[in-house]
Amino acid sequence: MPSARLSVVVTRRLPEPVERRMQELFDVRLRESDTPMSREELVEAVASADVLVPTITDRIDAGLISQAGERLKLIANYGAGVDHIDVHTARQRGILVSNTPGVLTDDTADMTMALILAVLRRIPEGLALMQSGEWHGWSPTALLGGRVAGRRLGILGMGRIGQAVARRASAFGMQIHYHNRHRLREETEEDLGARYWESLDQMVARMDVMSINCPHTPSTFHLMNARRLKLMKPDSVIVNTSRGEVIDENALTRMLRAGEIAGAGLDVFEHGTEINPRLRELKNVVLLPHMGSATNEGRMEMGEKVLLNIKTFDDGHRPPDQVVPAML
Structure with a gap:
């Protein structure tokens, strides 16, 4: 029997081609409205998913990570900065963190x-x-x-x-x-x-x-x-x-x-x-309203990096853009 597809939760609306490709590859739950998730929604997401795809608007701190279920093994950040993610605590819990460097x-x-x-x-x-x-x-x-x-x-x-x-x-x-x-x-x-x-x-x-x-x-x-x-x-x-x-x-x-x-x-x-x-x-x-990365090309390339990190992880390999505490 084919193995079950990864359960992926995306916290914000992403470019439509990126969302469509995620639906093809994974069992993905997309965000219907372009608003940040509430704390309660984030808790539910980390408790049930294999992979969380957050953005800078999400506070992935030690308190949230402590409520993660046994399934959560990857936080594939949509963005280069990871100061909103407690990478140290994630590592202690055996959860990998990846980002999207270089494209912006x-x-x-x-x-x-x-x-x-x-x-x-x-x-x-x-x-x-x-x-x-x-x-x-x-x-x-x-x-x-x-x-x-x-x-x-x-x-x-x-x-x-x-x-x-x-x-x-x-x-x-x-x-x-x-x-x-x-x-x-x-x-x-x-x-x-x-x-x-x-x-x-x-x-x-x-x-x-x-x-x-x-x-x-x-x-x-x-x-x-x-x-x-x-x-x-x-x-x-x-x-x-x-x-x-x-x-x-x-x-x-x-x-x-x-x-x-x-x-x-x-x-x-x-x-x-x-x-x-x-x-x-x-x-x-x-x-300006945080427009530095706001180009069609940049946002698409960010999505492609997220997809590559998740797919590589799903194939049993280290995500190419894995973030470790020593890098911070």
């Missing part, structure tokens, strides 16, 4: 450059003026922003995305600087035209633009805290397309309001959708 590199790097341009050139203010119908023609002093070329860009986190940002920014004439947990190889630095700073404090104090491209881990939580933000020059700006928890959002808001930092472009936020209301009011801030 270009999309996120593009959005980083878009935010840098939007903040420096005050693009949202121009859009608002046009949409208000109150624009009355060109003026020599209206909406003056800053030139991108020649500015010093400090990249915090020089992984795949950080390096992709460096290549794009270099093409715009920016000077590339970076701080990373490990220094890049000399030939990579030469290829990127990047200068390494061992001291993050020293780099932050000298940059015109700071780009946050490191993951959220216990060691990077509030890495850009109030003390470090105060090191930034008053005419500098900061953009974040990585994880909101890396920046102390309240401290950043206070400094932006006080004019101690010139501007910010944020695609991610420390408390998810609960954004500091004072941050929304500032004209020198560009806020």
Whole structure:
């Protein structure tokens, strides 16, 4: 007799071709509405499924994993970041965790450059003026922003995305600087035209633009805290397309309001959708709804990676994108 198909629970709506392929391969329970699962729904899912396919909107913590049934053996995350999953506890329970690295590199790097341009050139203010119908023609002093070329860009986190940002920014004439947990190889630095700073404090104090491209881990939580933000020059700006928890959002808001930092472009936020209301009011801030990975191509490739991880696991092999605690 053929073996029973894997029971797979998907917590959010995915691109239709990905859902259709899952139905062909597995005994899958799809999400009918594009809303996050409640805690109770997640508990029921981990108690009954062989494989859970969560997204960043799902908190897969130790308490939830402790309620997993004996069947649950794989958490195949739809996304690269796994800071919402307690990988250590999952490993202790014999549950594998996989993710979808690499497929969003270009999309996120593009959005980083878009935010840098939007903040420096005050693009949202121009859009608002046009949409208000109150624009009355060109003026020599209206909406003056800053030139991108020649500015010093400090990249915090020089992984795949950080390096992709460096290549794009270099093409715009920016000077590339970076701080990373490990220094890049000399030939990579030469290829990127990047200068390494061992001291993050020293780099932050000298940059015109700071780009946050490191993951959220216990060691990077509030890495850009109030003390470090105060090191930034008053005419500098900061953009974040990585994880909101890396920046102390309240401290950043206070400094932006006080004019101690010139501007910010944020695609991610420390408390998810609960954004500091004072941050929304500032004209020198560009806020986006976590759009860094929002391309048709990227979301399809994420789905293909999830499918490959589950299928490889089903065939009795290690998922190609397995995440282990040592990687975090």
